[in-house]
Amino acid sequence: MDFNYPPETEAFREEIRAFLREAVTPEYLEEQRTMMVDRDGHGPATQRFVDALRERGYLTLHWPKEYGGQGRPVFEQAVFAEEMARAGASTYIVGSVGLNMVAPALMHYGSEQQKKEILPKIASGEINFCQMFTEPEAGSDLASLRTTAIRDGDEYVVNGTKVFITWAFHANYGYLLARTDPEAPKHRGLSLFMLDMKSPGVEIHPLSLIDGGRHGLIYLENVRIPRANLIGEENRGWYHAAITLDFERAGIGAVTRNEEDIKRLIAYARTTERNGQRLSADPEIRKGLLIAYRDSRITRALAMRVLDIQGHGRVANSEASELSLHSRLATGRTSETKALVYGMYGQLFQDTPYAVEDGDGVQSWWRLAGRHAAGTIEIQKNIIAQRGLGMPR
Ligand SMILES: Cc1cc2nc3c(=O)[nH]c(=O)nc-3n(C[C@H](O)[C@H](O)[C@H](O)COP(=O)(O)OP(=O)(O)OC[C@H]3O[C@@H](n4cnc5c(N)ncnc54)[C@H](O)[C@@H]3O)c2cc1C
The missing domain is CATH 1.10.540.10 (Acyl-CoA dehydrogenase/oxidase, N-terminal domain)
Structure with a gap:
Protein backbone atom coordinates (compact mmCIF):
# COMPACT_ATOMS: atom_id res chain seq x y z
CA MET A 1 0.00 0.00 0.00
CA VAL A 94 -28.46 20.37 3.59
CA GLY A 95 -28.69 17.84 0.77
CA SER A 96 -25.71 15.65 1.67
CA VAL A 97 -27.90 12.60 2.40
CA GLY A 98 -29.33 12.78 -1.12
CA LEU A 99 -25.98 13.37 -2.78
CA ASN A 100 -24.07 10.68 -0.90
CA MET A 101 -26.64 8.07 0.09
CA VAL A 102 -29.83 8.14 -1.92
CA ALA A 103 -28.24 8.89 -5.30
CA PRO A 104 -25.94 5.81 -5.25
CA ALA A 105 -28.88 3.57 -4.30
CA LEU A 106 -30.98 5.08 -7.10
CA MET A 107 -28.16 4.63 -9.64
CA HIS A 108 -27.98 0.93 -8.79
CA TYR A 109 -31.57 0.05 -8.04
CA GLY A 110 -33.85 2.90 -9.10
CA SER A 111 -36.18 2.59 -12.10
CA GLU A 112 -35.15 4.39 -15.31
CA GLN A 113 -37.94 6.90 -14.64
CA GLN A 114 -36.62 7.60 -11.10
CA LYS A 115 -33.05 8.01 -12.32
CA LYS A 116 -34.12 10.44 -15.05
CA GLU A 117 -36.39 12.48 -12.80
CA ILE A 118 -34.75 12.45 -9.39
CA LEU A 119 -30.97 12.40 -9.90
CA PRO A 120 -30.83 15.82 -11.62
CA LYS A 121 -33.02 17.27 -8.85
CA ILE A 122 -30.70 15.90 -6.15
CA ALA A 123 -27.72 17.35 -8.04
CA SER A 124 -29.38 20.76 -8.39
CA GLY A 125 -30.48 20.87 -4.74
CA GLU A 126 -34.19 20.93 -5.58
CA ILE A 127 -34.67 17.66 -3.69
CA ASN A 128 -33.05 17.32 -0.26
CA PHE A 129 -33.29 14.13 1.74
CA CYS A 130 -33.06 13.19 5.39
CA GLN A 131 -32.26 9.61 6.36
CA MET A 132 -35.17 8.00 8.22
CA PHE A 133 -33.81 4.72 9.56
CA THR A 134 -33.46 4.78 13.38
CA GLU A 135 -36.42 4.08 15.68
CA PRO A 136 -36.87 4.22 19.46
CA GLU A 137 -36.46 0.41 19.60
CA ALA A 138 -34.10 0.00 16.65
CA GLY A 139 -30.74 1.76 16.52
CA SER A 140 -27.73 -0.54 16.46
CA ASP A 141 -30.04 -3.45 15.72
CA LEU A 142 -31.63 -1.57 12.84
CA ALA A 143 -33.05 -4.64 11.11
CA SER A 144 -35.53 -5.08 13.97
CA LEU A 145 -37.31 -1.84 13.04
CA ARG A 146 -41.08 -1.78 13.41
CA THR A 147 -42.36 0.95 11.09
CA THR A 148 -44.66 -0.79 8.62
CA ALA A 149 -45.45 0.05 4.99
CA ILE A 150 -48.38 -2.09 3.88
CA ARG A 151 -49.47 -2.25 0.23
CA ASP A 152 -52.91 -0.88 -0.55
CA GLY A 153 -53.51 -0.79 -4.31
CA ASP A 154 -51.06 1.67 -5.86
CA GLU A 155 -49.93 3.01 -2.51
CA TYR A 156 -48.23 1.94 0.71
CA VAL A 157 -49.71 2.93 4.06
CA VAL A 158 -46.99 3.75 6.59
CA ASN A 159 -47.20 3.73 10.40
CA GLY A 160 -44.39 4.09 12.91
CA THR A 161 -41.89 6.38 14.65
CA LYS A 162 -38.44 7.53 13.57
CA VAL A 163 -35.97 9.22 15.90
CA PHE A 164 -32.68 11.27 15.80
CA ILE A 165 -33.35 12.27 12.19
CA THR A 166 -30.76 14.86 11.08
CA TRP A 167 -32.03 17.45 8.54
CA ALA A 168 -35.65 16.55 9.41
CA PHE A 169 -36.50 20.27 9.37
CA HIS A 170 -34.68 21.10 6.13
CA ALA A 171 -35.42 18.08 3.94
CA ASN A 172 -38.36 17.89 1.55
CA TYR A 173 -38.02 14.11 1.21
CA GLY A 174 -37.28 11.27 3.62
CA TYR A 175 -35.17 8.26 2.66
CA LEU A 176 -37.33 5.84 4.59
CA LEU A 177 -36.61 2.25 5.61
CA ALA A 178 -39.81 0.40 6.56
CA ARG A 179 -41.09 -3.13 6.96
CA THR A 180 -43.13 -4.30 3.99
CA ASP A 181 -43.30 -7.97 4.95
CA PRO A 182 -43.84 -8.49 8.69
CA GLU A 183 -43.77 -12.30 8.24
CA ALA A 184 -40.32 -12.48 6.59
CA PRO A 185 -37.02 -12.89 8.54
CA LYS A 186 -36.05 -9.43 9.81
CA HIS A 187 -33.48 -8.42 7.17
CA ARG A 188 -35.60 -9.67 4.30
CA GLY A 189 -38.89 -7.84 4.82
CA LEU A 190 -37.63 -4.25 4.53
CA SER A 191 -38.02 -1.73 1.70
CA LEU A 192 -36.76 1.75 0.88
CA PHE A 193 -38.98 4.67 -0.05
CA MET A 194 -38.92 8.32 -0.99
CA LEU A 195 -41.33 9.98 1.39
CA ASP A 196 -42.67 13.46 0.64
CA MET A 197 -42.26 15.17 4.03
CA LYS A 198 -45.38 17.28 3.36
CA SER A 199 -47.59 14.16 3.18
CA PRO A 200 -50.60 14.14 5.51
CA GLY A 201 -49.80 12.10 8.65
CA VAL A 202 -46.11 13.16 8.91
CA GLU A 203 -45.55 14.94 12.23
CA ILE A 204 -42.06 16.25 13.05
CA HIS A 205 -41.00 17.25 16.56
CA PRO A 206 -37.66 18.85 17.43
CA LEU A 207 -35.13 16.80 19.36
CA SER A 208 -32.14 18.80 20.56
CA LEU A 209 -28.87 16.99 21.18
CA ILE A 210 -26.14 18.07 23.58
CA ASP A 211 -24.10 19.52 20.67
CA GLY A 212 -26.90 22.00 19.85
CA GLY A 213 -27.95 20.11 16.70
CA ARG A 214 -31.68 19.97 16.02
CA HIS A 215 -32.84 16.55 14.93
CA GLY A 216 -36.30 15.15 14.32
CA LEU A 217 -38.60 12.80 16.18
CA ILE A 218 -41.04 11.84 13.44
CA TYR A 219 -44.44 10.21 13.86
CA LEU A 220 -45.93 8.57 10.79
CA GLU A 221 -49.64 7.88 10.98
CA ASN A 222 -51.43 6.32 8.01
CA VAL A 223 -49.07 8.13 5.65
CA ARG A 224 -49.66 7.21 2.00
CA ILE A 225 -46.67 6.77 -0.31
CA PRO A 226 -47.28 6.16 -4.04
CA ARG A 227 -45.89 2.86 -5.28
CA ALA A 228 -43.74 4.79 -7.74
CA ASN A 229 -41.72 6.06 -4.77
CA LEU A 230 -40.45 2.60 -3.81
CA ILE A 231 -36.69 2.58 -4.43
CA GLY A 232 -35.52 -0.70 -5.92
CA GLU A 233 -37.21 -4.00 -5.21
CA GLU A 234 -39.80 -4.58 -2.52
CA ASN A 235 -38.31 -6.41 0.52
CA ARG A 236 -34.72 -5.84 -0.69
CA GLY A 237 -34.32 -2.49 1.09
CA TRP A 238 -31.75 -3.76 3.58
CA TYR A 239 -29.42 -4.86 0.80
CA HIS A 240 -30.06 -1.73 -1.29
CA ALA A 241 -29.22 0.52 1.68
CA ALA A 242 -25.84 -1.24 2.01
CA ILE A 243 -24.76 -0.02 -1.44
CA THR A 244 -23.91 3.43 -0.08
CA LEU A 245 -20.90 1.85 1.62
CA ASP A 246 -19.22 1.73 -1.77
CA PHE A 247 -19.36 5.49 -1.91
CA GLU A 248 -17.87 6.23 1.49
CA ARG A 249 -14.51 7.91 1.15
CA ALA A 250 -12.60 7.19 4.32
CA GLY A 251 -13.61 10.48 5.92
CA ILE A 252 -10.23 11.97 4.99
CA GLY A 253 -11.67 15.47 5.43
CA ALA A 254 -12.31 14.68 9.09
CA VAL A 255 -8.75 13.37 9.42
CA THR A 256 -7.34 16.64 8.09
CA ARG A 257 -9.65 18.76 10.27
CA ASN A 258 -8.44 16.81 13.29
CA GLU A 259 -4.79 17.35 12.35
CA GLU A 260 -5.33 21.10 12.02
CA ASP A 261 -7.12 21.08 15.37
CA ILE A 262 -4.19 19.37 17.10
CA LYS A 263 -1.67 21.75 15.50
CA ARG A 264 -3.62 24.68 16.97
CA LEU A 265 -3.80 23.01 20.38
CA ILE A 266 -0.04 22.39 20.47
CA ALA A 267 0.67 25.98 19.38
CA TYR A 268 -1.63 27.27 22.14
CA ALA A 269 0.10 25.14 24.80
CA ARG A 270 3.54 26.29 23.61
CA THR A 271 2.68 29.96 23.76
CA THR A 272 0.43 30.23 26.81
CA GLU A 273 1.48 30.43 30.47
CA ARG A 274 -0.45 29.47 33.58
CA ASN A 275 0.85 30.14 37.11
CA GLY A 276 4.10 31.41 35.64
CA GLN A 277 4.78 28.23 33.69
CA ARG A 278 4.32 27.50 30.02
CA LEU A 279 1.52 24.94 29.54
CA SER A 280 3.67 22.74 27.35
CA ALA A 281 6.13 22.34 30.24
CA ASP A 282 3.48 20.59 32.36
CA PRO A 283 4.21 16.81 32.23
CA GLU A 284 0.52 15.79 32.10
CA ILE A 285 -0.19 18.22 29.27
CA ARG A 286 2.93 17.16 27.36
CA LYS A 287 1.82 13.54 27.60
CA GLY A 288 -1.71 14.39 26.40
CA LEU A 289 -0.38 16.40 23.46
CA LEU A 290 1.96 13.60 22.44
CA ILE A 291 -0.90 11.11 22.57
CA ALA A 292 -3.10 13.46 20.48
CA TYR A 293 -0.31 13.83 17.91
CA ARG A 294 0.35 10.09 17.84
CA ASP A 295 -3.38 9.40 17.47
CA SER A 296 -3.62 11.80 14.53
CA ARG A 297 -0.74 10.02 12.73
CA ILE A 298 -2.34 6.61 13.29
CA THR A 299 -5.71 7.93 12.08
CA ARG A 300 -4.11 9.17 8.86
CA ALA A 301 -2.37 5.82 8.25
CA LEU A 302 -5.66 3.95 8.76
CA ALA A 303 -7.48 6.40 6.46
CA MET A 304 -4.86 6.01 3.73
CA ARG A 305 -5.21 2.24 3.96
CA VAL A 306 -8.98 2.55 3.41
CA LEU A 307 -8.37 4.90 0.47
CA ASP A 308 -5.86 2.50 -1.03
CA ILE A 309 -8.41 -0.34 -0.84
CA GLN A 310 -11.08 1.84 -2.46
CA GLY A 311 -8.61 3.12 -5.05
CA HIS A 312 -8.16 -0.50 -6.14
CA GLY A 313 -11.91 -0.86 -6.59
CA ARG A 314 -12.54 -2.92 -3.46
CA VAL A 315 -14.85 -2.21 -0.53
CA ALA A 316 -13.18 -1.45 2.80
CA ASN A 317 -15.12 -3.24 5.49
CA SER A 318 -13.46 -4.08 8.81
CA GLU A 319 -10.65 -1.69 7.75
CA ALA A 320 -13.18 1.17 7.65
CA SER A 321 -14.39 0.14 11.11
CA GLU A 322 -10.80 0.15 12.42
CA LEU A 323 -10.45 3.72 11.19
CA SER A 324 -13.80 4.71 12.63
CA LEU A 325 -13.08 3.05 16.01
CA HIS A 326 -9.65 4.59 16.35
CA SER A 327 -10.73 8.10 15.40
CA ARG A 328 -13.76 7.98 17.73
CA LEU A 329 -11.61 6.88 20.69
CA ALA A 330 -8.96 9.45 19.76
CA THR A 331 -11.43 12.35 19.76
CA GLY A 332 -12.39 11.39 23.32
CA ARG A 333 -8.76 11.37 24.43
CA THR A 334 -8.07 14.72 22.74
CA SER A 335 -11.09 16.28 24.47
CA GLU A 336 -9.62 15.19 27.82
CA THR A 337 -6.29 16.81 26.92
CA LYS A 338 -8.10 19.99 25.90
CA ALA A 339 -9.71 20.09 29.36
CA LEU A 340 -6.20 20.08 30.88
CA VAL A 341 -4.83 22.64 28.42
CA TYR A 342 -7.69 25.14 28.63
CA GLY A 343 -8.33 24.67 32.35
CA MET A 344 -11.47 26.07 34.00
CA TYR A 345 -11.95 28.71 31.27
CA GLY A 346 -12.28 25.91 28.74
CA GLN A 347 -15.84 25.40 29.97
CA LEU A 348 -16.95 28.77 28.63
CA PHE A 349 -18.95 28.97 25.41
CA GLN A 350 -17.68 30.81 22.36
CA ASP A 351 -18.42 34.56 22.32
CA THR A 352 -18.64 34.78 26.14
CA PRO A 353 -16.12 36.88 28.09
CA TYR A 354 -12.96 34.92 28.99
CA ALA A 355 -13.76 32.09 26.53
CA VAL A 356 -10.56 30.34 25.45
CA GLU A 357 -9.84 29.54 21.80
CA ASP A 358 -13.39 30.40 20.79
CA GLY A 359 -14.95 27.88 23.19
CA ASP A 360 -13.02 25.01 21.61
CA GLY A 361 -12.91 23.00 24.86
CA VAL A 362 -16.64 22.83 25.41
CA GLN A 363 -17.34 22.36 21.70
CA SER A 364 -15.04 19.35 21.63
CA TRP A 365 -17.06 17.69 24.38
CA TRP A 366 -20.28 18.42 22.53
CA ARG A 367 -18.99 16.97 19.31
CA LEU A 368 -18.52 13.62 21.05
CA ALA A 369 -22.29 13.16 20.54
CA GLY A 370 -21.43 12.45 16.90
CA ARG A 371 -19.52 9.34 17.96
CA HIS A 372 -22.87 7.58 18.33
CA ALA A 373 -24.04 8.13 14.76
CA ALA A 374 -23.51 5.59 11.96
CA GLY A 375 -22.56 2.71 14.26
CA THR A 376 -21.41 3.16 17.84
CA ILE A 377 -17.95 2.27 19.20
CA GLU A 378 -19.17 -1.16 20.35
CA ILE A 379 -20.69 -1.87 16.94
CA GLN A 380 -17.39 -1.01 15.22
CA LYS A 381 -15.65 -3.44 17.61
CA ASN A 382 -18.16 -6.15 16.73
CA ILE A 383 -17.53 -5.62 12.99
CA ILE A 384 -13.75 -5.85 13.47
CA ALA A 385 -14.12 -8.99 15.59
CA GLN A 386 -16.54 -10.79 13.29
CA ARG A 387 -15.63 -9.67 9.77
CA GLY A 388 -12.00 -8.74 10.32
CA LEU A 389 -10.87 -11.46 12.74
CA GLY A 390 -13.45 -14.13 11.92
CA MET A 391 -14.69 -14.46 15.50
CA PRO A 392 -18.17 -15.88 16.17
CA ARG A 393 -21.13 -13.54 16.85
C1 LIG B 1 -25.64 13.12 16.01
C2 LIG B 1 -26.52 11.98 15.55
C3 LIG B 1 -27.12 12.04 14.30
C4 LIG B 1 -27.94 10.98 13.86
N1 LIG B 1 -28.58 11.09 12.65
C5 LIG B 1 -29.41 10.10 12.23
C6 LIG B 1 -30.14 10.22 11.00
O1 LIG B 1 -30.04 11.22 10.28
N2 LIG B 1 -30.95 9.21 10.63
C7 LIG B 1 -31.10 8.08 11.36
O2 LIG B 1 -31.84 7.20 10.95
N3 LIG B 1 -30.45 7.94 12.58
C8 LIG B 1 -29.61 8.92 13.02
N4 LIG B 1 -28.95 8.81 14.23
C9 LIG B 1 -29.18 7.64 15.06
C10 LIG B 1 -27.99 6.68 15.13
O3 LIG B 1 -27.88 5.96 13.94
C11 LIG B 1 -28.22 5.79 16.36
O4 LIG B 1 -28.06 6.61 17.50
C12 LIG B 1 -27.22 4.65 16.42
O5 LIG B 1 -27.46 3.73 15.39
C13 LIG B 1 -27.29 3.92 17.78
O6 LIG B 1 -28.60 3.56 18.08
P1 LIG B 1 -29.27 3.92 19.50
O7 LIG B 1 -29.09 5.39 19.73
O8 LIG B 1 -30.66 3.40 19.47
O9 LIG B 1 -28.42 3.18 20.57
P2 LIG B 1 -28.53 1.62 20.96
O10 LIG B 1 -28.45 0.79 19.72
O11 LIG B 1 -29.71 1.44 21.85
O12 LIG B 1 -27.20 1.41 21.78
C14 LIG B 1 -27.08 1.79 23.16
C15 LIG B 1 -25.71 1.31 23.66
O13 LIG B 1 -25.64 -0.15 23.57
C16 LIG B 1 -24.53 -0.54 22.78
N5 LIG B 1 -24.87 -1.73 21.96
C17 LIG B 1 -25.96 -1.88 21.18
N6 LIG B 1 -25.92 -3.09 20.57
C18 LIG B 1 -24.76 -3.69 20.93
C19 LIG B 1 -24.13 -4.94 20.62
N7 LIG B 1 -24.69 -5.82 19.78
N8 LIG B 1 -22.93 -5.22 21.20
C20 LIG B 1 -22.34 -4.34 22.06
N9 LIG B 1 -22.90 -3.14 22.40
C21 LIG B 1 -24.08 -2.82 21.85
C22 LIG B 1 -24.23 0.65 21.88
O14 LIG B 1 -22.88 0.66 21.45
C23 LIG B 1 -24.58 1.82 22.78
O15 LIG B 1 -23.48 2.15 23.61
C24 LIG B 1 -28.14 9.84 14.70
C25 LIG B 1 -27.53 9.79 15.96
C26 LIG B 1 -26.73 10.84 16.40
C27 LIG B 1 -26.10 10.75 17.75
Missing part, protein backbone atom coordinates in the same frame (compact mmCIF):
# COMPACT_ATOMS: atom_id res chain seq x y z
CA ASP A 2 1.06 3.58 -0.70
CA PHE A 3 0.84 6.32 1.93
CA ASN A 4 1.05 9.09 -0.68
CA TYR A 5 -1.36 10.44 -3.24
CA PRO A 6 -0.56 9.60 -6.87
CA PRO A 7 1.39 12.50 -8.46
CA GLU A 8 -1.33 13.12 -11.07
CA THR A 9 -3.70 14.34 -8.33
CA GLU A 10 -1.53 17.40 -7.68
CA ALA A 11 -2.94 19.43 -10.60
CA PHE A 12 -6.40 18.83 -9.24
CA ARG A 13 -5.26 19.90 -5.77
CA GLU A 14 -4.07 23.19 -7.27
CA GLU A 15 -7.42 23.69 -9.00
CA ILE A 16 -9.28 23.17 -5.71
CA ARG A 17 -6.94 25.46 -3.81
CA ALA A 18 -7.43 28.24 -6.36
CA PHE A 19 -11.20 27.82 -6.13
CA LEU A 20 -11.20 27.87 -2.33
CA ARG A 21 -9.01 30.98 -2.16
CA GLU A 22 -11.81 32.86 -3.91
CA ALA A 23 -14.87 31.09 -2.54
CA VAL A 24 -14.05 30.87 1.17
CA THR A 25 -14.92 34.39 2.32
CA PRO A 26 -14.66 35.85 5.85
CA GLU A 27 -18.50 35.93 5.95
CA TYR A 28 -18.61 32.22 5.12
CA LEU A 29 -16.07 31.37 7.83
CA GLU A 30 -18.01 33.44 10.36
CA GLU A 31 -21.17 31.50 9.57
CA GLN A 32 -19.27 28.23 9.90
CA ARG A 33 -18.02 29.39 13.28
CA THR A 34 -21.31 30.53 14.73
CA MET A 35 -24.05 28.55 12.99
CA MET A 36 -24.91 24.91 13.10
CA VAL A 37 -26.17 23.82 9.73
CA ASP A 38 -28.47 21.04 10.97
CA ARG A 39 -30.12 23.53 13.33
CA ASP A 40 -30.11 26.75 11.32
CA GLY A 41 -29.82 25.59 7.70
CA HIS A 42 -27.52 27.55 5.40
CA GLY A 43 -26.81 31.19 6.10
CA PRO A 44 -26.56 33.47 3.02
CA ALA A 45 -22.76 33.21 2.72
CA THR A 46 -22.88 29.42 3.13
CA GLN A 47 -25.61 29.23 0.50
CA ARG A 48 -23.41 31.19 -1.92
CA PHE A 49 -20.52 28.83 -1.20
CA VAL A 50 -22.68 25.72 -1.70
CA ASP A 51 -24.01 27.16 -4.99
CA ALA A 52 -20.43 27.70 -6.18
CA LEU A 53 -19.53 24.10 -5.28
CA ARG A 54 -22.58 22.87 -7.14
CA GLU A 55 -21.92 25.00 -10.21
CA ARG A 56 -18.45 23.51 -10.59
CA GLY A 57 -19.69 19.96 -10.09
CA TYR A 58 -17.75 19.56 -6.83
CA LEU A 59 -20.79 18.17 -5.01
CA THR A 60 -21.09 15.34 -7.53
CA LEU A 61 -17.39 14.56 -7.97
CA HIS A 62 -18.07 10.97 -6.96
CA TRP A 63 -21.07 10.40 -9.28
CA PRO A 64 -20.37 8.51 -12.51
CA LYS A 65 -20.37 10.71 -15.64
CA GLU A 66 -23.38 8.92 -17.14
CA TYR A 67 -25.48 10.31 -14.28
CA GLY A 68 -24.22 13.85 -14.64
CA GLY A 69 -21.34 13.53 -12.15
CA GLN A 70 -17.63 14.13 -12.56
CA GLY A 71 -16.57 10.47 -12.25
CA ARG A 72 -13.39 11.59 -10.45
CA PRO A 73 -11.07 8.87 -9.11
CA VAL A 74 -11.14 8.09 -5.40
CA PHE A 75 -7.86 9.92 -4.72
CA GLU A 76 -9.12 13.15 -6.32
CA GLN A 77 -12.25 12.97 -4.20
CA ALA A 78 -9.99 12.61 -1.17
CA VAL A 79 -7.82 15.55 -2.24
CA PHE A 80 -10.95 17.66 -2.55
CA ALA A 81 -12.10 16.69 0.98
CA GLU A 82 -8.65 17.39 2.35
CA GLU A 83 -8.35 20.86 0.81
CA MET A 84 -11.87 21.75 1.92
CA ALA A 85 -10.99 20.81 5.49
CA ARG A 86 -7.72 22.74 5.35
CA ALA A 87 -9.59 25.85 4.20
CA GLY A 88 -12.12 25.52 7.04
CA ALA A 89 -14.91 24.66 4.57
CA SER A 90 -17.43 21.87 4.88
CA THR A 91 -19.63 19.66 2.71
CA TYR A 92 -21.82 18.89 5.71
CA ILE A 93 -24.72 20.64 4.03
